[in-house]
Amino acid sequence: MSSRTRPRRALRTEHTPQAAAADADRREKHPLVWLETNTCHGNILSLLNSQNPDFGVLLRELLDLYWSNTLMGAKGFKSIDVLEKVMVERAGEYILVVEGTVPTAAGGRYAYVGLRGNGEPWTVTDAVVELAAAAKHVVAVGSCAAWGLPFGAHPNPTGSKPVSAVVNQPVINVPGCPAHPDWIIGTLAHLVWYGIPELDAENRPVVFYGETIHNLCQRRHYFESGIFAREIGEPWCLYKIGCKGPVTYADCPSRQWSGEHLNWPVGANTPCIGCTSPEFLERTAPFFEHLPDVHLPGVRVRPNQVGLATGVATALGIGLHLAGSLLTGRLQKEWKKGLGKTGSKFRLKRK
Amino acid sequence: MAKLRHPLPVRLFHWLLVPTMLVELVTGFQLTNFSPRWGLRNVSSAKKLHFAAAYVLTALFAAYLYGRNKAEIVPERRDLGSRLKKFLAYELFLTPKKPEFPKYNPGQKLLYSLWLVLIPFVLLLGWLLYFPRFFQKWIHLFGGLSNVRRLIYLVSVVLTASIAGHVYFALTNSVAHLKSIFTGRT
Numbered sequence: 001m002s003s004r005t006r007p008r009r010a011l012r013t014e015h016t017p018q019a020a021a022a023d024a025d026r027r028e029k030h031p032l033v034w035l036e037t038n039t040c041h042g043n044i045l046s047l048l049n050s051q052n053p054d055f056g057v058l059l060r061e062l063l064d065l066y067w068s069n070t071l072m073g074a075k076g077f078k079s080i081d082v083l084e085k086v087m088v089e090r091a092g093e094y095i096l097v098v099e100g101t102v103p104t105a106a107g108g109r110y111a112y113v114g115l116r117g118n119g120e121p122w123t124v125t126d127a128v129v130e131l132a133a134a135a136k137h138v139v140a141v142g143s144c145a146a147w148g149l150p151f152g153a154h155p156n157p158t159g160s161k162p163v164s165a166v167v168n169q170p171v172i173n174v175p176g177c178p179a180h181p182d183w184i185i186g187t188l189a190h191l192v193w194y195g196i197p198e199l200d201a202e203n204r205p206v207v208f209y210g211e212t213i214h215n216l217c218q219r220r221h222y223f224e225s226g227i228f229a230r231e232i233g234e235p236w237c238l239y240k241i242g243c244k245g246p247v248t249y250a251d252c253p254s255r256q257w258s259g260e261h262l263n264w265p266v267g268a269n270t271p272c273i274g275c276t277s278p279e280f281l282e283r284t285a286p287f288f289e290h291l292p293d294v295h296l297p298g299v300r301v302r303p304n305q306v307g308l309a310t311g312v313a314t315a316l317g318i319g320l321h322l323a324g325s326l327l328t329g330r331l332q333k334e335w336k337k338g339l340g341k342t343g344s345k346f347r348l349k350r351k
Numbered sequence: 352m353a354k355l356r357h358p359l360p361v362r363l364f365h366w367l368l369v370p371t372m373l374v375e376l377v378t379g380f381q382l383t384n385f386s387p388r389w390g391l392r393n394v395s396s397a398k399k400l401h402f403a404a405a406y407v408l409t410a411l412f413a414a415y416l417y418g419r420n421k422a423e424i425v426p427e428r429r430d431l432g433s434r435l436k437k438f439l440a441y442e443l444f445l446t447p448k449k450p451e452f453p454k455y456n457p458g459q460k461l462l463y464s465l466w467l468v469l470i471p472f473v474l475l476l477g478w479l480l481y482f483p484r485f486f487q488k489w490i491h492l493f494g495g496l497s498n499v500r501r502l503i504y505l506v507s508v509v510l511t512a513s514i515a516g517h518v519y520f521a522l523t524n525s526v527a528h529l530k531s532i533f534t535g536r537t
Contacts, residue, residue, distance in 0.1 A: 240385070277496070
């Protein structure tokens, strides 16, 4: 089966009892609200790159898109009106997708959705909380929404938080920078047809985030054989120049990017930066180093520097103590005493 | 007859621990920054040795925690006060008179207690990396896989430095005590 046909079959397979039972649900499209908060809009663009099925199929067969900051034609009160109505008229039915972090500082005044019907400004924070409370499922798409970064990176003046830290409902995380279109569509389709998919400890669907990139990597044999790239662009294992594959769960190596499933970062000779990890971005940086930096009070150092400094300090300490022991005659005395006591034939000669 | 300082189980533990720790640390640093100059042909060999040594080390430490008289190595209040002052004064060459201590001096006690904490800790972290899916929640508690990997590296650096210090003092501080780890008696 080619990778091009796989997603289409996932949408249309009707051979299992589960699928047959779910077929009734397919007749009516499920309402979807896609709310973009502090974001680069990369995830909605990633979704638009989907090919099998493409975005049009998604809208025709699966989802009824009520709101999307990027895609909708309406503006102002007309658009906000839709958002307010869906909370009431489709309460408990719609899927809320949040893309981006939620800025909570200064009462949420760092980001607004717009003016509500009553003329009051509607902060993103309030919108996320209210929309989530009436939603059937809440999905955080992209690493910003799932983990809070990079907007939530120190010093985080906007008080940006991941969606799960703001709402009371369980949140399904579909991380990635951006998330692969298959991960988004797959999760939404699963929610519509079968309910909540199996999730890992970070609330990510296991079907997409169930194995490390390292274990799926086509260059794994180079790792095992110790054949490493020294610079970006070399076609070997990128482990030593910071590839985060061993500590990142995602199926990029087998799925490939994007809608056409053509390639992925390591395939293009650049290390995985671990964008689906909860530690992304602050606790995995720098990208091209094997281990993340060590944060000491007021200073950030490389783990290798800590290793080097410890090694030098140990060598210096031992060297100085040895010199002191020799100069004061302690060492000679101790060895003379010890060897004499054991009756050894070895003796240190006196000058 | 010379006094028994290290009974056979302690010596056996010590001499099993030496090669195990050596293999664990060398292969561990190899896994962080592989180089064939260290004698291993490939990462696969380093991994196999590292994991095998981890099993042995876990078994050894479980036996150690079960059987060892921890009171001998955990510092008492005096070890952190007057005894430590005497110990430091001598080791920093402020006084020529070598102080007498019970079986272990305060420096040894602090070092062995540090290992008592660090070795099981790094073993735990290693097992988290070995079974990442099984220990997902634990890994989350430790700040994720990247952080676990970094912690293992940093703890290994501390362990390596402290082992170097231990070997140096063992070779220079007292020949009688050095002998006892081979023969049991001073």
